[in-house]
Amino acid sequence: MKRWLNQISIRAKLGILTLVGLGGLLLxxxxxxxxxxxxxxxxxxxxxxxxxxxxxxxxxxxxxxxxxxxxxxxxxxxxxxxxxxxxxxxxxxxxxxxxxxxxxxxxxxxxxxxxxxxxxxxxxxxxxxxxxxxxxxxxxxxxxxxxxxxxxxxxxxxxxxxxxxxxxxxxxxxxxxxxxxxxxHDDFLANVVKVALGLGLMLLLMGWIAYAISTSIVRGVQRAIQVIDVMANGDLSRPIHVKGRDEISVLLKMLGHMQTQLASVVLSVRQGSESVASASGQIAQGNQDLSARTESQASSLEETAASMEELGSTVRHNADNARQANQLAQGASSIAAQGGVVVAQVVETIRNIHEDSSKMADIIGVIDGIAFQTNILALNAAVEAARAGEQGRGFAVVASEVRALAQRSAVAAKEIKALIDTSMGRVQAGTAQADHAGQTMQEVVQSIERVRDLMSEISAASQEQSEGVNQIGEAVTNMDQATQQNAALVEEMAAAATSLHDQAHDLVSAVAVFQLAASTANTIPPSTTAPSAALPAPQGSVWQRF
Incomplete structure (x- = not known):
């Protein structure tokens, strides 16, 4: 439907609209x-x-x-x-x-x-x-x-x-x-005739109105087409006079305004393109200088990257040595800890021996007391046997033997007690020495643990230093790559500036086709933008500037 409407004229569209409206009224x-x-x-x-x-x-x-x-x-x-x-x-x-x-x-x-x-x-x-x-x-x-x-x-x-x-x-x-x-039926037919006559008169009236409206619209559109055709051919000097307040008149006014604005734009483009042609040449020269300095900077960054690689290798070697020392310190700490445990066990064993010796001394004391009481009993038994006379003689012999046995037991108990006292003294001395050895071993273990902690910190710091050096090396490498890319971009910018210079000349030739009124040319001042000067060449080392 839309494609078909685009194929017919405005006059035909208004005619179709009139017929459709009358058809609707007829229905x-x-x-x-x-x-x-x-x-x-x-x-x-x-x-x-x-x-x-x-x-x-x-x-x-x-x-x-x-x-x-x-x-x-x-x-x-x-x-x-x-x-x-x-x-x-x-x-x-x-x-x-x-x-x-x-x-x-x-x-x-x-x-x-x-x-x-x-x-x-x-x-x-x-x-x-x-x-x-x-x-x-x-x-x-x-x-x-x-x-x-x-x-x-x-x-x-x-x-x-x-x-x-x-x-x-x-x-x-x-x-x-x-x-x-x-x-x-007669009334119905009469009403139909009246409706037909009324619609016929309305058709004539609306047809005349549609023709008048379409003629006005077509003439305005044709004039707008003529104006646009003149502007399309590059003539922007002809003024557009408009009379009326309808949409076509507004369109013509907008075309006149567009013509004025387009003339201003063309004049600005003409003046700006000349400035662009001059500035683009200077930009191309500056880009060449920047390209040379960028290449020099890239060379210095390559040397720096090589030095950072050597430094990274040295730091990694130190980190490996620190890591091995840390492992050895950890092994020594483990062995010292095991020695401390053994010494503590020895001290505990000596203490147990001392306690057992004390118990044996107590037992010997009990035996000595038993021997003493046995001797007293034997003495009492001898006295009673003497009183009994001849009848208690055999009992007196037994009592004498028991008394002798009790005396020997007392003597043996005293000797054993003396030996136990001597052993307890020696055990006490050994216990004191074992306690001192345990404290010394504990101090050794603590010292080795401090050494291990210091070696761990040194190893971690060496590892962080190695990673930092690696990161610095990567950063320098990335900077070198970025500098290489910048050099390539600068070369591309130089080529683009050269192309821009050529296109600016082409643009000047293109806008020369438009014909401008003298009043338009006088209302727009020429461009006074001064081209930027090229940057001076770097002095000294590029690495120092970096």
């Missing part, structure tokens, strides 16, 4: 006209239905009289038929009655139809009016509408008519009546 108008026709037709149906219901009410009243016994059925039917035959509504519309077989019971306009079958009355289209009414009466609802055509006074041809049928079940009758609907 809306026809909808309302048809809706009015439907409402009128529904009112006509309601009118005939109410009339037939009224006539059915008369039959119901007569049937009630029959049920009350006031009339017989024949009398009630005769009275009801006569009353319905005289009933009129609307513009003289009437009712007729037939039974469920289509036989006419009463027809006020054509009484000769009374008693005739349903096929006696048909319209020009062949519709059997009485039979259609009887069919609706025999239906489930017993009521409804049907259409047919019938002669109408004042008309040369039959016209459309709508009838309503309602069954009166007690007597098996069907009450019907019809209304002409030809006037509704």
């Amino acid at each position: 809306i108008a026809m909808f309302f006209v048809y809706e009015q026709y439907e409402q009128s037709f529904a009112q006509r149906q309601a009118e005939v239905r109410h009339a037939v219901e009224t006539a059915s009410g008369v039959l119901a009243w007569a049937e009630q009289q029959e049920a009350n016994g006031s009339w017989s059925r024949l009398e009630a039917q005769a009275m009801a038929s006569a009353a319905v035959a005289k009933m009129r509504y609307g513009h003289g519309e009437y009712f007729w009655i037939n039974d469920l077989e289509g036989i006419t019971v009463m027809h006020p306009i054509q009484p000769e139809l009374q008693g005739q079958g349903g096929d006696a009355v048909r319209d020009v289209n062949g519709v059997l009016v009485m039979m259609e009414a009887a069919r609706i009466g025999r239906s489930t609802s017993g009521q409804g509408f049907f259409n047919y055509v019938w002669a109408k006074p004042g008309k040369t041809e039959p016209v459309g008519k709508i009838s309503y049928v309602q069954k009166f079940a007690p007597w098996g009758w069907v009450v019907s009546s019809g209304l002409y609907v030809d006037d509704l």
Whole structure:
């Protein structure tokens, strides 16, 4: 759709818009006209239905009289038929009655139809009016509408008519009546003609308005195209005069403003390109000087990187030696700790011996006491044996032997006690010496641990120093690589500056195509930007500057 719209002119687009709008109005108008026709037709149906219901009410009243016994059925039917035959509504519309077989019971306009079958009355289209009414009466609802055509006074041809049928079940009758609907059709056609005439006049008016609007838009667009074509050809000196306040006039004003701004830009570009051509040459010379200094700096960084590599190797060697010394110190500390544990065990063993010797001394004391008491008992036994005389002589001999044995036990106990006292003195001296050796070994272990800690710190510091030297070496290497890249970039910048110089000359030639008004050229001052001077060459070593 969008592509198709881009292929047609503005005048055609406005014409399509007008036709679409009129088509929409036509649909809306026809909808309302048809809706009015439907409402009128529904009112006509309601009118005939109410009339037939009224006539059915008369039959119901007569049937009630029959049920009350006031009339017989024949009398009630005769009275009801006569009353319905005289009933009129609307513009003289009437009712007729037939039974469920289509036989006419009463027809006020054509009484000769009374008693005739349903096929006696048909319209020009062949519709059997009485039979259609009887069919609706025999239906489930017993009521409804049907259409047919019938002669109408004042008309040369039959016209459309709508009838309503309602069954009166007690007597098996069907009450019907019809209304002409030809006037509704005439009104509908008249309204359609009015709508068509109104839309035709509106089409002419809107067509003329659309033509006038499209002509105004097309002329403005054509003028804008001409202005743009002149500007595209490089002529920016022609002034643009605008009259009007519509969007095309605003577009032309914006084109005039754009022309002024473009002329200013072209003049600025022309002056700036000359300055760029001059400055780009100086930039190229400065880049060449910078390239030379960058290469010298890169050479110094390579030498520095080699020196840092040698220093890193030396530091790594020192770190390895410190690490080995630390391992040896850790081994010595472990051996000293084991010696301290052995000495502590020896001290503990000597203490146990001393305690056991003390216990043996106590036991010897107990034995000495037992020997002393045994001697006393032996002495007492000898005294008692002497008193007994001849009878206690054998007992005295035994007592003497026991006494001698007790004396020898006491002497042996004293000798053993003396030996134990001597051993305890020596054990005490050994315990003191073992305690002193344990303290000395503990001090040795602590000293070796301090040496191990110092060697660990030295090893860690050497490792950190090695890593620091490696990082410095990597940094110097990275700086060397960056300097090499900078040298390459400087060379590229020099080539770019040369290319910029050439492009600036090309730009000067390109903007020379535009024709500028004298007033525009005088309103923009020339560029006064001074080109920057090249940096001086470095003095001394590049490493010192670094």
